[in-house]
Amino acid sequence: MTSSWTGSTFIRQRRTDEDLADDDDAVISGGLFPTSLRRRGILPTGCCSDPRMKLHANADFGPNPHHPEDPARIEYIMRTLKANGLVFKGSDADLLKILKKEPAKYMYRIPAREATREEICTVHHPQHFSWVEGLSKKPTDELRLLSSKLDQGRDSLYVGSMTFEASLISAGGAIETCKHVVNGTVKNAIAVIRPPGHHAEFNQAMGFCLFNNVPIAAKICQTEYPEKCRKVLILDWDVHHGNGIQNMFYDDANILYISIHVYMNGAFYPGKPDNPMTPDGGIEMCGAGPGLGKNINIGWHEQGMGDAEYMHAFQKIVMPIAYEFDPDLVIISAGFDAADGDELGGCFVTPECYAHMTHMLMSLANGKVAVCLEGGYNLEAISKSALAVAQTLMGEPPPRLEPNKKLNKDAARLIAKVQAIQAPYWECMRPGIVDVQDLKDQGSMRLHDVIRKAQRQGLQEKHNMIPMYIHRDILFRSFENQVLVTPGLFSARKLLIIVHDPPELHAQPDPLTNRLDAHNTYMVDGVTEYINWAIANNFGVIDINVPHYITHPQDNDAFTPRPNEKALQAQIQDLITYIWDNHLQIHDADNIFLMGVGNAYLGIKVLLINRDVKSRISGVVNFVNGNLRPVKSDVDQDLSGWYKENSRVYVANDHACWADADYTRKVHKRRFGTVIRSDVNGLTRMMREHFGDVQQWVMGRLSSEEDEEEGHGDTTEEEKFA
């Protein structure tokens, strides 16, 4: 069985023989480790650390001197790497001997060194360098005072007498790590360094960061290896946004900065409270000038993200864009504060997931990946995470992820938004994104107007319903034609007023252009059935369609936001009170029923609160799958009680209020009405499910009122109007 291993003569075609020349011995002779030209993979992984970085410690000798950015951080990580056999315990000379034979056995020690002033000033202002340098000359009491002053708000910093020196080594460690990766001494590498860097700005230390290690290293590599290292991807998975890195390269076309972080609409560190409109970490921050599209923020809307969300971000955004960018070097700004166990971060990324993210990034740049420690404050969590990353760098298969973690829906929506925002800059982000400005240039119209026109046509054909006359100047144009009424409304003895959301649309758009084929788009509408039933039972009907959105001509966002609830509420209030004051108040119907569907049920709430209508209303039926709203009034103490007794509020089965016992208790209070948990979800499904129930309830209230309270008897409409 050995002939195919040692060569054979059984060859019928020889056309590739030249390619098959034996180049087993072709090696890179200049490097530390002799390696076949085609086998960079057998180079060792590098690791850079230096105990001098532990000398940066808090000078604030107050009653609670502990600070999360503690010297023990790198100590713990290094001990863990050692305990797991990744780090050799003997001398450098012995290590080198071993690695030349067995390159994957241990990590190669990359020596750290102090960065120079020139190196640091590639991305920092000389005055900033001098400020940090000055710390080493300050007396201890002054440092103590400074630390306690800086440990506030956005600064969030401490300083000590050795801060300058430690910071120089941290930056120098990052430089040496990246250089070793670029020049091929090692396959890839990890720098276990501190203080971290990614918050440090051009001219300011902040967020535990003095010098911005990763940008310095990236700049030095680009300068010293202009051929080999032109394009750098910096992937920042620290739970905080790396404002410093973003700002340093915001207009740089050759540095792609991708950050995955908790954003919370700017409320999470380092959001800018002084300029809340544009915190650095927002997803709309895409770079500028030549760097447009080279800044990608995946800023979670809340804490609590874990493997499912990070894997999703990598699959949907990070890896497709990274492939398209095709970097020469990947630097990971590896904070481990999104790790499961880090209380500051409040996220749940497992060591396994860090391994998988590392493994994915290792497919880029011929495997040239340099990992630089940033934040991360739970010693156990950062150690386990860093171990997983280092093992993966060394060629260990990433361990299996815990399966079937549910993807957070809002995170999935955020990812889709990031895709829409990056679509102009990246081919791979374009499929499935609508260019709203371009559609407007083609004279498009929003579909909600089209649909309401069709509804009006349908209700007119079937029931002769017509638009109600409304003084237009008091209302936005969006409410035009939104109110349809049955003919002879004023002589109806029974009225049903339905305030509803527009019908639901579901579509399977073309995956590339998002063009819809109308025949693949479906409209689902639960209201028509109720109108048909009401008219068949001689109700007069007022059908009020409330658009989700009040059109503003300047909106060009592909995801036009859901309506500003306050503005919409003001509009609905104007409309519904207008209808009440001008039409219903003077109406002498015996029975008036209100029905609210979806977010539009807000209209029912504002009518009940703003007009004293209790005595005129025979019942209220609401279908809710969004915000549940209380009906109460400071003026009318009986309102909530009346509402409870005279309403049925169907709430979707998957509504958040059922998941939380406190919330459930709350919605059973009087002011939320008689709340009923539906067996189903979705407005249309709910309306169909409870149709019989509602009919019975309405008719039951009707006859009892007619029979007992007003004694109208059981006459039919025909008899009354005969």
Place this chain on the structure above:
Amino acid sequence: MTSSWTGSTFIRQRRTDEDLADDDDAVISGGLFPTSLRRRGILPTGCCSDPRMKLHANADFGPNPHHPEDPARIEYIMRTLKANGLVFKGSDADLLKILKKEPAKYMYRIPAREATREEICTVHHPQHFSWVEGLSKKPTDELRLLSSKLDQGRDSLYVGSMTFEASLISAGGAIETCKHVVNGTVKNAIAVIRPPGHHAEFNQAMGFCLFNNVPIAAKICQTEYPEKCRKVLILDWDVHHGNGIQNMFYDDANILYISIHVYMNGAFYPGKPDNPMTPDGGIEMCGAGPGLGKNINIGWHEQGMGDAEYMHAFQKIVMPIAYEFDPDLVIISAGFDAADGDELGGCFVTPECYAHMTHMLMSLANGKVAVCLEGGYNLEAISKSALAVAQTLMGEPPPRLEPNKKLNKDAARLIAKVQAIQAPYWECMRPGIVDVQDLKDQGSMRLHDVIRKAQRQGLQEKHNMIPMYIHRDILFRSFENQVLVTPGLFSARKLLIIVHDPPELHAQPDPLTNRLDAHNTYMVDGVTEYINWAIANNFGVIDINVPHYITHPQDNDAFTPRPNEKALQAQIQDLITYIWDNHLQIHDADNIFLMGVGNAYLGIKVLLINRDVKSRISGVVNFVNGNLRPVKSDVDQDLSGWYKENSRVYVANDHACWADADYTRKVHKRRFGTVIRSDVNGLTRMMREHFGDVQQWVMGRLSSEEDEEEGHGDTTEEEKFA
């Protein structure tokens, strides 16, 4: 600087010390290679081959004995692995000594062996085993006859006197390779084996395949290691569909079969010509019973796919589903006939892309990946591809892909369809997929009816246009209300007949539910402007909306296919000739203009061909961004010439006809009319762009006819009808 490497006392928190116990020496003692429990990655990669598999050769000694499935295939691959230093040239004993010290230096030799009858019959019928066994007993002339008979159609097979023995070793090699991976003797492995297996059915040899190596190996691993190897992912990237694997595990919940192959609607091997409705490789084949959802076909619509499409398939489908399945073992059915250079496959996958796909799969199952050779017939291509795969298995970073390859649009659509088809079975496929059956259960209506209703309402309000009366029994219901006409049509002196596609819709649906907000959905319509203009200029207008799709109540496909052009053409022909025969033929208008927009311009073609209308038509204007159609007639030889002189056919700037010189020449022939390349793309944009041009052209033809041919002078409509 050595203290952090060798341990230190600088620790302020000790809470994780127990976890940090030094377990450097904990090894798996049973294995061939001692390895730290936490470092499976330093095990060697295995490789299995055996020269005896070359003994299966074509017994058909005809004038052209060469067969693509040639013994040289494995010879070339092994030589290439050797030439690149992946395979040791010395003895097994020396290799073992080296690997114990330097596990990544060479691949470990996994010995092949003959599979047993029992092993093979885990997936094959005993009669099939006996049939193959019988080949070894047949005389050469009989084998020759059999080979020449089998080398036809779907059988596509050759046999020889050593076929049985070689097939046993091929299957045994696959078994040993997978077992070595599962039991952890090696990190991962590649089996360079032949004959291939994936076409072989339970009871039939076909497609160069005798025994189905990979299913046999999977079954044996599941049986022998029930704990360690319960769930197996078989990823088949051979360019042909692995019908045998699919059918053997079609109802098996523990084997996920994913195949990426050329399908061509069943026309590509091994499509089933005897049952063209359900060729095995169709994307709708999802498994059955307990195996429902465990069969995934990514069947390309055509050849020519390359890195962009394969990476896209991996990013969008393969990896998300594989993570969700979470296999214990990954087997790659690795045909290299989709490789760039393989003429049979006609695809362009590079060695780099094979490396990346391998690297991605290595993130699964704790890295337990076994690669088994299937097809691939260009010796150079398969050797380079196998080398890239083997290097990646050994820990080499995957080489960079050639950047910015354009993704084939139809391939992207196919991937989206696969997502829709798999959505019921995989959580990760669900976001963005519409469940049509569920929408129907909610009583939805297709949006095209809604839109047409709105258009009708609009044209009625603005121009008093009304539906034309049409005998319904001769036409499908879909054409109801699709024809609107201006009032007093019969007295109009000038007519414009517009046959158009429905307006375009563009939407940004919710990324999870595909629910549309109508305010985020845009309708773009180029026709209304022309109608307004025509009516302002006293034209009578017939507006014919041609739905893309004729509704069939039983369709539940999220992507209802674009219309069957033939059926649609028959319908349009019925409609347009009905209108001509009943309304226009007897009309005495001086000028009739025809306008065709989009696919509906088919209507213009069928009218011109099926009725002799030349003398009545003053001009034809078409806007085309889909199929360009010739207007010619065997009966009327002058028709094409007349069409050329009396038409303007605006063709989208990005139409395929401009990309190819032959095609361009062709569309400038008379029968395509006067074809004009537009500066823009998209029907609506084109109609806006050429609005002025069309007005001028139409008015120019009008006045000349009126002035010269019929001498009507320049009277206005008012004067005429005064």
